[in-house]
Amino acid sequence: MSDYKLEAAVAAMKYIKTGQTVGVGAGSTIANLINLIAAEPALASTLTLVSSSFTTAKLILEKGLRLQSANTIKELDLYFDGCDQFDEELNALKSGGGIHTTEKILAAMAHEFILIGDAGKFSAQLDVTYPLVIEVLPNALPFVMKHLNINFPDASLNLRMSSQKDGALISDHGNYLVDIHFAALLPLEELNTKIALIPGVVAHSLFYRMAAMAIIAGQDGVKILTPQR
Numbered sequence: 001m002s003d004y005k006l007e008a009a010v011a012a013m014k015y016i017k018t019g020q021t022v023g024v025g026a027g028s029t030i031a032n033l034i035n036l037i038a039a040e041p042a043l044a045s046t047l048t049l050v051s052s053s054f055t056t057a058k059l060i061l062e063k064g065l066r067l068q069s070a071n072t073i074k075e076l077d078l079y080f081d082g083c084d085q086f087d088e089e090l091n092a093l094k095s096g097g098g099i100h101t102t103e104k105i106l107a108a109m110a111h112e113f114i115l116i117g118d119a120g121k122f123s124a125q126l127d128v129t130y131p132l133v134i135e136v137l138p139n140a141l142p143f144v145m146k147h148l149n150i151n152f153p154d155a156s157l158n159l160r161m162s163s164q165k166d167g168a169l170i171s172d173h174g175n176y177l178v179d180i181h182f183a184a185l186l187p188l189e190e191l192n193t194k195i196a197l198i199p200g201v202v203a204h205s206l207f208y209r210m211a212a213m214a215i216i217a218g219q220d221g222v223k224i225l226t227p228q229r
């Protein structure tokens with residue numbers, strides 16, 4: 001059986017050049033990419049890796065690769081990340097991991113933000129299969145919830161709860177995460193700004209017009225997609 005996530009990671013390797021500072025996100029496609037980098041010591045020894053993910057950072061260190069903290073740099077040559085779903089404009093929903101705030105910072109820091117994954121992530125238009133996630137400052141939670149309800153009366157809001165302890169899940173930045181399930185998505189530009197403008201919102205998980213390229217692998221082979229706008 002084909003391993004599309006591995007095929008996408010193999011194709012992504014071609015974009016990494018000697019001496020670059022490369023950001024990497026989360027997920028199994030990214031784990032494949034780290035393994036491939038580690039398998040090329042001549043290249044790997046020249047790279048500096050930065051990750052938005054605790055799990056990926058751990059793998060980078062286990063592989064003996066150079067890891068630098070995001071808080072010591074202001075730009076990346078490349079940032080690779082997976083997503084839950086992306087569309088033909090390469091707008092992406094990145095909801096699963098709850099780490100979209102740092103993912104977004106690294107994506108914005110990069111000269112090129114490249115989505116990688118299997119072709120199943122593509123949908124001509126984003127739909128409501130996945131929730132949109134909002135990182136919220138704890139002391140603004142009731143206010144943000146109120147404004148989300150006013151702006152999106154048909155949506156359902158859920159504070160993400162911890163499965164390992166009593167109470168709310170706390171993000172890497174000490175904040176809450178609110179999942180919004182929409183009955184239908186609003187135009188993405190409107191969604192992007194409406195949520196971001198509520199005071200107390202740190203970041204939401206819609207990556208609107210940020211990606212420069214997507215590398216996806218599926219039954220038809222590996223495809224390199226650029227934004228269709």
Ligand SMILES: O=C(CO)[C@H](O)[C@H](O)COP(=O)(O)O
Nearest residue numbers: 026027028029082083094097
């Ligand atoms: O968006 C993400 C986390 O928020 C991940 O990048 C996404 O879930 C990756 O998945 P995969 O395991 O298919 O590479």
